[in-house]
Amino acid sequence: MVLPENEKTRFAIDTEIVDNKKILPDVFRIRVHAPEIAMIARPGQFIHVRIDSALTILRRPLGVADVDAKEGTVTMFYRLIGKGTHALALMKKGDTVNCLGPLGNGFTLGDGKSLIIGGGMGLAPLLFLSKALAKRGEKADLLLGGRNSDEIFWQKYFEPFVEHIHITTDDGSMGQKGFTTDALPDMLNKTHYDTIYVCGPDIMMRKIYEIAKEKGVPCQVSLERRMACGMGACLSCVVDTNDGKRKKVCTDGPVFWAQEVL
Amino acid sequence: MVLPENEKTRFAIDTEIVDNKKILPDVFRIRVHAPEIAMIARPGQFIHVRIDSALTILRRPLGVADVDAKEGTVTMFYRLIGKGTHALALMKKGDTVNCLGPLGNGFTLGDGKSLIIGGGMGLAPLLFLSKALAKRGEKADLLLGGRNSDEIFWQKYFEPFVEHIHITTDDGSMGQKGFTTDALPDMLNKTHYDTIYVCGPDIMMRKIYEIAKEKGVPCQVSLERRMACGMGACLSCVVDTNDGKRKKVCTDGPVFWAQEVL
Amino acid sequence: MAMATSERLRTHLCGIDMASPVLTASGTFGFGEEFADFVDLSALGGVVVKGTTLKPRRGNDGVRMTETPGGMLNCIGLENPGVDYFLGDILPRISKYGMNVIVNISGSTTEEYGELANMLDVDGVAAIELNVSCPNVKDGGIIFGTDAKSAAAVVRSAKAHTTKPVILKLSPNVTDIVSIAKAAEEAGADALSLINTLMGMAIDIRTWRPVLGNVTGGLSGPCVKPVALRMVWQVANAVSIPVIGMGGIETAEDAVEFFLAGASAVSIGTANFRDPSVTMKIISGLDEYLKARGLSSIHDIIGKLKVGE
Amino acid sequence: MAMATSERLRTHLCGIDMASPVLTASGTFGFGEEFADFVDLSALGGVVVKGTTLKPRRGNDGVRMTETPGGMLNCIGLENPGVDYFLGDILPRISKYGMNVIVNISGSTTEEYGELANMLDVDGVAAIELNVSCPNVKDGGIIFGTDAKSAAAVVRSAKAHTTKPVILKLSPNVTDIVSIAKAAEEAGADALSLINTLMGMAIDIRTWRPVLGNVTGGLSGPCVKPVALRMVWQVANAVSIPVIGMGGIETAEDAVEFFLAGASAVSIGTANFRDPSVTMKIISGLDEYLKARGLSSIHDIIGKLKVGE
Numbered sequence A, B: 001m002v003l004p005e006n007e008k009t010r011f012a013i014d015t016e017i018v019d020n021k022k023i024l025p026d027v028f029r030i031r032v033h034a035p036e037i038a039m040i041a042r043p044g045q046f047i048h049v050r051i052d053s054a055l056t057i058l059r060r061p062l063g064v065a066d067v068d069a070k071e072g073t074v075t076m077f078y079r080l081i082g083k084g085t086h087a088l089a090l091m092k093k094g095d096t097v098n099c100l101g102p103l104g105n106g107f108t109l110g111d112g113k114s115l116i117i118g119g120g121m122g123l124a125p126l127l128f129l130s131k132a133l134a135k136r137g138e139k140a141d142l143l144l145g146g147r148n149s150d151e152i153f154w155q156k157y158f159e160p161f162v163e164h165i166h167i168t169t170d171d172g173s174m175g176q177k178g179f180t181t182d183a184l185p186d187m188l189n190k191t192h193y194d195t196i197y198v199c200g201p202d203i204m205m206r207k208i209y210e211i212a213k214e215k216g217v218p219c220q221v222s223l224e225r226r227m228a229c230g231m232g233a234c235l236s237c238v239v240d241t242n243d244g245k246r247k248k249v250c251t252d253g254p255v256f257w258a259q260e261v262l
Numbered sequence C, D: 001m002a003m004a005t006s007e008r009l010r011t012h013l014c015g016i017d018m019a020s021p022v023l024t025a026s027g028t029f030g031f032g033e034e035f036a037d038f039v040d041l042s043a044l045g046g047v048v049v050k051g052t053t054l055k056p057r058r059g060n061d062g063v064r065m066t067e068t069p070g071g072m073l074n075c076i077g078l079e080n081p082g083v084d085y086f087l088g089d090i091l092p093r094i095s096k097y098g099m100n101v102i103v104n105i106s107g108s109t110t111e112e113y114g115e116l117a118n119m120l121d122v123d124g125v126a127a128i129e130l131n132v133s134c135p136n137v138k139d140g141g142i143i144f145g146t147d148a149k150s151a152a153a154v155v156r157s158a159k160a161h162t163t164k165p166v167i168l169k170l171s172p173n174v175t176d177i178v179s180i181a182k183a184a185e186e187a188g189a190d191a192l193s194l195i196n197t198l199m200g201m202a203i204d205i206r207t208w209r210p211v212l213g214n215v216t217g218g219l220s221g222p223c224v225k226p227v228a229l230r231m232v233w234q235v236a237n238a239v240s241i242p243v244i245g246m247g248g249i250e251t252a253e254d255a256v257e258f259f260l261a262g263a264s265a266v267s268i269g270t271a272n273f274r275d276p277s278v279t280m281k282i283i284s285g286l287d288e289y290l291k292a293r294g295l296s297s298i299h300d301i302i303g304k305l306k307v308g309e
């Protein structure tokens, strides 16, 4: 049996880089021309990027931060970590990267009022989510955290799509001093949220979930694991589920209901 | 004991590419800024080039085709063969390659009238040689061979430095039809040469040597072997000598008196 | 993507009719269905599914994969849903793809290999591959794979309990792979596959801890190709049963090296992660290689390495 | 280039005073002098010179080297001018560099190792390394390196004939490297070095011939690092004599992994071809690594890998 083209849900395509911009000293935003992917990608999904100019064997997973279905572009943000991301940062408009995607399940978009919580590069997939929620009719609130004001550049991207933006920094250089988890209880007391969406460091997601659980607000989290195939075939990326089993972050996730995996 | 800087005979330096030009569909000329090397390189020596953008472990040896001691540049010609040379061809003015050199012994410049014989990329080191011979006072003659006229682009580079240029092509599309070895006997009958310098395919060098030996003309040949270190340390590159021993092409050569190795 | 099958590539391997001599390696290609967007599964010689055990297994904890120069280390540790689930749920589901399903099995005892072989003696299973070389679990067979006698015992146990062809997968972590290969042939193995992963390790110099949850892991990818090719050549020269060669194959050219060394088929593992349709490119590249040389069959190159003179 | 020596890196290895725990691997660094333009030879822990035999050897014919993904294959085959020439001509010449000269030796019999060890028991030789693992010559010792008993016999033979420290160099092409290491320790080896090259192969698909003149060759370079590191860790945990770790080390970070795994010193081979002054960079990188962590000695990281909890 051979899958007809129109039943395909994933593509591996050579894409042209539309732009690849330094946002912070160690954070870049890249846009690639990938119409097949832009057409069908959903918030929470990711792209497995092959960076041939790096001496890498494996692809690198990056969350979809935005798509423009008309232009056929997909936007991603990445932080410089190791050789893959450093090599990607050297690539220029017009260069080619092979993109495999869209991969993963994506967020389950609920009705009612949503709170989006992100830390670090976790904000990238949440940007696409905020846009989708806004399109559905009700803008979400955003709680975003970082170490200091230098790290906080996300507001301008989120502004069109969210209602309130609440910022925390570890050192108080911007917004409320402290962690997102310090700000959360108060926000939950003030506003009724139907769903919380979180992406960030494991420890942050765990604490957010604890607070949300207490208040009875359902919570979706987006996990990160090292991934080889990205398509559910190699079992590199599993997470323990609370029923004692294991799931694949690449295909069963990266988005899970918090109670399942935290 | 530590070698003082001024006693060094070899350097490993990051060099900037001055230009990197396509000469033929599969032949490039590259110039790099390497003043330390340009200052001391002699004809017949080579550079061991590290091409970091290729996924290569080892350097690639390329003959010195010219130097400009004032500008501090070194010129090399290369044919596209495998991943190293293909990656080098993609590099642009301003990019960096690490050059290790000058390596090897170089030609022994004799007095009197010289004949230079080259095939294919063997012409590259001979270009530098022709210039040196001209500087010493007596221009050499050049016999150059190729498969067809498309392959013959060397004349304009040699013209300033040699007296007569004799061309052979396998298909007769330029110069005399046949091999350099077909043209040689006649040339040796007509002109007295004190030394013959050859660089080209092994089989050509062998035949040239046979003819030269008959006429009693001493002959230097420049050999090619796969090289790892290029500095006499790994023994990857040995050649059988006629006294039953082995020599290293990278340090004892690449230039040998033909009777020693053919 | 429907591949035009080429008569040049059609082959038989211990009785299995194969559209091409290109298989996918256990543990790297799931159950095949994961790659249906990118691969015409019926154009493959077969899909060797993930290592299957009697009971479901959770595999190893912690980080399971890390990249290395020219390769990767994994310590998945045989996570799988168990043979019952495979037979009840997965096999019926994947049968629609028209591919040869070869089941890679691991046991903790010789008897378990027999039991598994027996349970898998069903329609829809083309052959059974005995994994006696998983370096990532203590009871996953590595003991059987590094000793000729135990390897032979496992083969006999499997052969006694199934009518399917039995393939023994050899470990490269041995002094003398040829003696194990010969013992397996004598014990009745229908084919041999090699290599499994080389045992390796990586350390995080910030935390002073092993990168992998299981401390050590199995090395695969292009970096192991020279070792794999050498072993395939040694083994193919020593046995008369067919050899399935694998280890670092990324291109049709790589595959040709394995055929020349004596492999009757090749298996593709890690390369699927880089390019999910790499097997299709290898198949068409092989066909072109043969065509360009006027050869009518892949058999014209198998074992044709010229040594000497 | 004169390197500032650092007290953090000064060490002793089986009685040899070393300016740093960074050596160069046999066969990749000639006799040291070839690198004098690029390396302060006295800043190294030692230079392990090319495999030396009783009689001069011509080595293998044909192509001796080829690149592979992340590494290279070589089949030099122990070409060397013989021990007499080494003692008479080379050793006096290189003594001016003030480096520890460790002589790597190969014999075809147990007795030959003893004879060589005896001849090399002279001033200017810091230690003797027994190469029982050269995969590239039939009589070059690989038989001794793949069997615990023979390895022990070679060690005993060498120890009986020299007062110099004796290092046994282990082959990675074995099922159980730990048993060989232990046998060597018991036989009196002063240190162990590992790994030698992995046996591999490459085929030219245009000519259908092996790329290398000797058909197979030894694999080295970054691609082998995970295997080398795993073996160093296994061996260092099993013996109490010092271990010299090598295999694919290119950077100070790579070297730190080997120290954490239990190596008392490291040796640099293939990386010298890419960057002739790589050893100097590794030495200063190691010093910086220690300094950044407030550590006063390389010994503070040796064997400090944390496993478990």
Ligand SMILES: Cc1cc2nc3c(=O)[nH]c(=O)nc-3n(C[C@H](O)[C@H](O)[C@H](O)COP(=O)(O)OP(=O)(O)OC[C@H]3O[C@@H](n4cnc5c(N)ncnc54)[C@H](O)[C@@H]3O)c2cc1C
Binding pocket: A046, A058, A059, A060, A061, A062, A063, A064, A076, A077, A078, A079, A080, A081, A082, A083, A084, A085, A086, A121, A124, A125, A223, A224, A225, A226, A227, A254, C066, C067
């Ligand atoms: C589903 C998913 C979505 C992601 N989205 C983003 C994003 O939008 N923006 C962003 O900056 N980062 C994102 N990451 C993390 C990103 O994949 C890693 O930072 C990146 O792979 C590091 O590669 P490197 O070559 O620079 O680093 P190296 O250290 O050289 O990587 C070595 C290996 O470790 C793996 N690795 C290292 N760090 C991580 C990590 N945190 N997660 C998974 N694998 C890792 C790499 O894949 C590679 O195999 C995401 C990860 C996952 C799993």
Ligand SMILES: Cc1cc2nc3c(=O)[nH]c(=O)nc-3n(C[C@H](O)[C@H](O)[C@H](O)COP(=O)(O)OP(=O)(O)OC[C@H]3O[C@@H](n4cnc5c(N)ncnc54)[C@H](O)[C@@H]3O)c2cc1C
Binding pocket: B046, B058, B059, B060, B061, B062, B063, B064, B076, B077, B078, B079, B080, B081, B082, B083, B084, B085, B086, B121, B124, B125, B223, B224, B225, B226, B227, B254, D066, D067
């Ligand atoms: C002393 C010397 C001088 C040379 N000068 C020139 C020159 O001026 N211009 C030029 O075009 N070429 C020259 N060559 C040949 C050139 O080095 C090779 O063409 C080049 O290394 C091929 O590299 P690659 O990565 O493109 O090919 P690959 O096929 O990818 O190379 C793979 C391996 O084979 C080796 N190799 C392949 N072909 C050769 C060869 N002919 N000689 C030596 N090693 C080889 C490479 O070094 C490498 O290790 C010279 C060779 C030597 C030894």
Ligand SMILES: Cc1cc2nc3c(=O)[nH]c(=O)nc-3n(C[C@H](O)[C@H](O)[C@H](O)COP(=O)(O)O)c2cc1C
Binding pocket: A228, A234, C025, C026, C027, C028, C050, C051, C074, C076, C078, C104, C131, C134, C169, C195, C196, C197, C219, C220, C221, C222, C224, C246, C247, C248, C249, C267, C268, C269, C270, C271
């Ligand atoms: C992630 C991963 C999981 C693997 N799981 C198995 C397995 O379950 N059973 C098995 O026999 N081999 C397993 N292998 C080994 C491969 O089947 C193959 O033998 C090896 O990876 C070498 O081939 P390659 O270099 O093409 O990947 C696994 C390899 C990888 C990379």
Ligand SMILES: Cc1cc2nc3c(=O)[nH]c(=O)nc-3n(C[C@H](O)[C@H](O)[C@H](O)COP(=O)(O)O)c2cc1C
Binding pocket: B228, B234, D025, D026, D027, D028, D050, D051, D052, D074, D076, D078, D104, D131, D134, D169, D195, D196, D197, D219, D220, D221, D222, D224, D246, D247, D248, D249, D267, D268, D269, D270, D271
């Ligand atoms: C060209 C070459 C020649 C070698 N010759 C010898 C030798 O004579 N004796 C020996 O014990 N090891 C020899 N080796 C093995 C190295 O000493 C070292 O063990 C191996 O290359 C692994 O280290 P590396 O990856 O850093 O190169 C040689 C390696 C290479 C690459």
Ligand code: FES
Binding pocket: A226, A227, A228, A229, A230, A231, A232, A233, A234, A235, A236, A237, A238, A248, A249, A250, A251
């Ligand atoms: S990355 Fe392969 S299963 Fe998830």
Ligand code: FES
Binding pocket: B226, B227, B228, B229, B230, B231, B232, B233, B234, B235, B236, B237, B238, B248, B249, B250, B251
């Ligand atoms: S290339 Fe190493 S000795 Fe010549």
